Amino acid sequence: MLYDPSRLKAVLFDMDGVLFDSMKNHATAWHEAMRRYGMQMSREEAYLHEGRTGAGTINIVSLRERGREATDEEIKAIYQTKSEVFNSLPTAERMPGAYELLCKVKACGLVPMVVTGSGQTSLLERLEHNFPGIFRRELMVTAFDVKFGKPHPEPYLMALQKAAVGPDEAIVVENAPLGVRAGVAAGIFTVAVNTGPLPDEVLLSEGAGRLFRSMNEFCENWEKFFPAIQ
Numbered sequence: 001m002l003y004d005p006s007r008l009k010a011v012l013f014d015m016d017g018v019l020f021d022s023m024k025n026h027a028t029a030w031h032e033a034m035r036r037y038g039m040q041m042s043r044e045e046a047y048l049h050e051g052r053t054g055a056g057t058i059n060i061v062s063l064r065e066r067g068r069e070a071t072d073e074e075i076k077a078i079y080q081t082k083s084e085v086f087n088s089l090p091t092a093e094r095m096p097g098a099y100e101l102l103c104k105v106k107a108c109g110l111v112p113m114v115v116t117g118s119g120q121t122s123l124l125e126r127l128e129h130n131f132p133g134i135f136r137r138e139l140m141v142t143a144f145d146v147k148f149g150k151p152h153p154e155p156y157l158m159a160l161q162k163a164a165v166g167p168d169e170a171i172v173v174e175n176a177p178l179g180v181r182a183g184v185a186a187g188i189f190t191v192a193v194n195t196g197p198l199p200d201e202v203l204l205s206e207g208a209g210r211l212f213r214s215m216n217e218f219c220e221n222w223e224k225f226f227p228a229i230q
């Protein structure tokens, strides 16, 4: 898909690893929860599964480690452990550069939206506190709205629907391979921001149209990226 800044109306931001520097905590929480249930999952692997539903991630690891899928009870227990570990870790900070970029996006008359597979209420509640006046709640897409997690395009298609814009009138900002895949599958130009430990190539091979190394770098290059107001 092509990127035509003159058509842009909405910018769809993923949350973990894009707006909040929370992926280190998720990786630690997954690693620790799996360990408690006798399964191996490296922190780096957590980045590869980022965006999947909890059940999807647990089943992939369970199949590999135990040769079978997890039962519904196990999924519930493991995911609860993961959430408990996550909530016991220090609160994730706002990603450096994220608020500044959001302010620029908004100042350009574009609609910033959050599209996340997360159901972590603690982070969702922090959005307004950390990004005051940026997001409209009714335009948010979270784990509570969608049936399929990323890499399914549903979350991004739902965001387009909520904003009443077409795929060529939006861009996606994602940090995870499966998130990039979801944005691309929705037919939306997808910007990868590589805030984690994976090689750039992993994100580019999923179809990212542009890659920045940080939200700060994206923010600093915003005027070049979106020249429509110059």
Ligand code: CA
Pocket (backbone or CB within 6 Å): 014, 015, 016, 017, 018, 050, 051, 174, 175, 176, 179
């Ligand atoms: Ca993410």
